[in-house]
Amino acid sequence: MKNLRLKSARAAKDYSQQQLADLTGVSRQTINAIEKGDYNPTIKLCLAICKALDKTLDELFWED
Amino acid sequence: MKNLRLKSARAAKDYSQQQLADLTGVSRQTINAIEKGDYNPTIKLCLAICKALDKTLDELFWED
DNA sequence: ACAAAAAGTAAAAAATACTTGACATTTTGT
DNA sequence: ACAAAATGTCAAGTATTTTTTACTTTTTGT
Numbered sequence: 713m714k715n716l717r718l719k720s721a722r723a724a725k726d727y728s729q730q731q732l733a734d735l736t737g738v739s740r741q742t743i744n745a746i747e748k749g750d751y752n753p754t755i756k757l758c759l760a761i762c763k764a765l766d767k768t769l770d771e772l773f774w775e776d
Numbered sequence: 777m778k779n780l781r782l783k784s785a786r787a788a789k790d791y792s793q794q795q796l797a798d799l800t801g802v803s804r805q806t807i808n809a810i811e812k813g814d815y816n817p818t819i820k821l822c823l824a825i826c827k828a829l830d831k832t833l834d835e836l837f838w839e840d
Numbered sequence: 841a842c843a844a845a846a847a848g849t850a851a852a853a854a855a856t857a858c859t860t861g862a863c864a865t866t867t868t869g870t
Numbered sequence: 871a872c873a874a875a876a877t878g879t880c881a882a883g884t885a886t887t888t889t890t891t892a893c894t895t896t897t898t899g900t
Contacts, residue, residue: 728846728847738889739888740847741849741850741888741890742889745888748849751886751887751888752820753818753888754816755822755837759838768833768838769834769837770834774823774833792875792877793877794877805859805880806857809857812878812879815857816856816857817857818887821858
């Protein structure tokens with residue numbers, strides 16, 4: 713399923729997918745796929761994304 | 777680096793590495809390697825571990 | 841309306857998470 | 871002390887993430 717919290721947090725910082733990709737050291741397609749919910753990133757990448765967006769793991773990646 | 781919070785949370789539930797592996801659907805070696813800090817698991821596996829141990833992502837996997 | 845930037849998507853290759861099997865060492869219980 | 875259970879570790883193979891390249895569609899600004 714889509715990760716709208718991530719999309720929203722990225723928008724709040726006014727970052728493009730490319731900018732967030734550069735900040736976290738991955739490709740734009742990877743960011744796109746994570747937002748789209750296609751597959752599960754590694755915790756290392758999740759942490760990098762959280763730090764780039766000033767969010768916690770629970771805020772962006774927790775699911776019930 | 778070692779993930780002692782994970783090791784501690786597992787001990788609090790009195791689970792062996794094998795038991796936690798069974799609960800989360802991975803091999804014992806994978807749990808062992810994560811505790812040892814050898815590599816980065818996927819967020820999906822992190823979530824499964826958190827749920828098995830009644831912990832949040834931030835409690836077990838956040839790093840500063 | 842138009843151009844430029846951003847986002848969506850796909851296939852093949854590369855990198856790495858995870859498994860399986862096997863054995864050594866440490867810990868636990870009696 | 872002894873046996874059983876738990877943990878640590880390694881190597882080779884499999885599964886999945888991530889990259890690269892490329893193209894299409896949507897959004898944004900003038």
